Amino acid sequence: MAGNPIRVLLYDVETSPNVAYIWGRYEQDALGDFIKQRQIISIAWKWLGEKEIHCLALPSFKSYTKKPENNKPLIKHLHKLFNEADIVVGHNVKDFDDKMSNTDFLKHNLRPPQPHKTVDTLEFARHKFRFNSNKLDDLGKFLKIGRKVNHWGFSLWERCLRGDKKAWVLMMRYNQGDVRLLEGIYLKMRPWMTNHPVMTAIDQKEGCPVCRSKN
Numbered sequence: 001m002a003g004n005p006i007r008v009l010l011y012d013v014e015t016s017p018n019v020a021y022i023w024g025r026y027e028q029d030a031l032g033d034f035i036k037q038r039q040i041i042s043i044a045w046k047w048l049g050e051k052e053i054h055c056l057a058l059p060s061f062k063s064y065t066k067k068p069e070n071n072k073p074l075i076k077h078l079h080k081l082f083n084e085a086d087i088v089v090g091h092n093v094k095d096f097d098d099k100m101s102n103t104d105f106l107k108h109n110l111r112p113p114q115p116h117k118t119v120d121t122l123e124f125a126r127h128k129f130r131f132n133s134n135k136l137d138d139l140g141k142f143l144k145i146g147r148k149v150n151h152w153g154f155s156l157w158e159r160c161l162r163g164d165k166k167a168w169v170l171m172m173r174y175n176q177g178d179v180r181l182l183e184g185i186y187l188k189m190r191p192w193m194t195n196h197p198v199m200t201a202i203d204q205k206e207g208c209p210v211c212r213s214k215n
Helices: 073-085 093-107 121-128 136-142 154-161 163-193 200-204
Strands: 008-015 040-049 056-057 085-091 117-120
Touching: 008 073, 008 093, 008 163, 040 073, 040 154, 040 163, 056 073, 056 163, 073 093, 085 093, 085 163, 093 117, 093 121, 117 121, 121 136, 121 163, 136 163, 154 163
Parallel strands: 008 085, 085 117
Antiparallel strands: 008 040, 040 056
16 A cells, blocks of 8 residues: 555464275275365464464364364464555465465455555466475575474374364464565565566565565
8 A cells, every 4th residue: 555564464374184985095095075174274474574474273262162173263363464465475375374264264264465566476486487396395405504493203283183282382383484584585585576477566665576675
């Protein structure tokens, strides 16, 4: 919005797995309907220019005690963040995070968020560079920004869904770590982003069209 500070949202979501009956371990089709369908269970975010990396997960809300699988309060908060953002940044955000978010918005009868620009660091890494791997962890290591938070593998998700408090603490720390890496990778790549949303067109101020610097 003209005259107001541009709000750039960096975000990442974690989801639960689909649950289904299968006959074997490899290349299996679900037998009948899903027992439980995947959904967002944790969100981490940071506003560019601010220090704090925020995180909310299913246990962050009072409804968790009686309805541990109800993610509506979490999704309503994510919807609010989208409505406050001029630009949304994520890694694989166009194919995964945004689509998962939209799916849960629709499930909970929320309107489409206010229009915003999107920057996908995975899409840009593939477009502009030739890294051996475009995974967030590998990019963080190659660019000397950092690494993802270590965890217990899939058992982390299993333990969270069983209500393990220690697992939820690690899940949220893992989610926040991804946003920390995302910000570093985004800022490292941003000078190369000739297709980056024109920042000065949003707030109508003079300066660099990508970072708004007057230098």
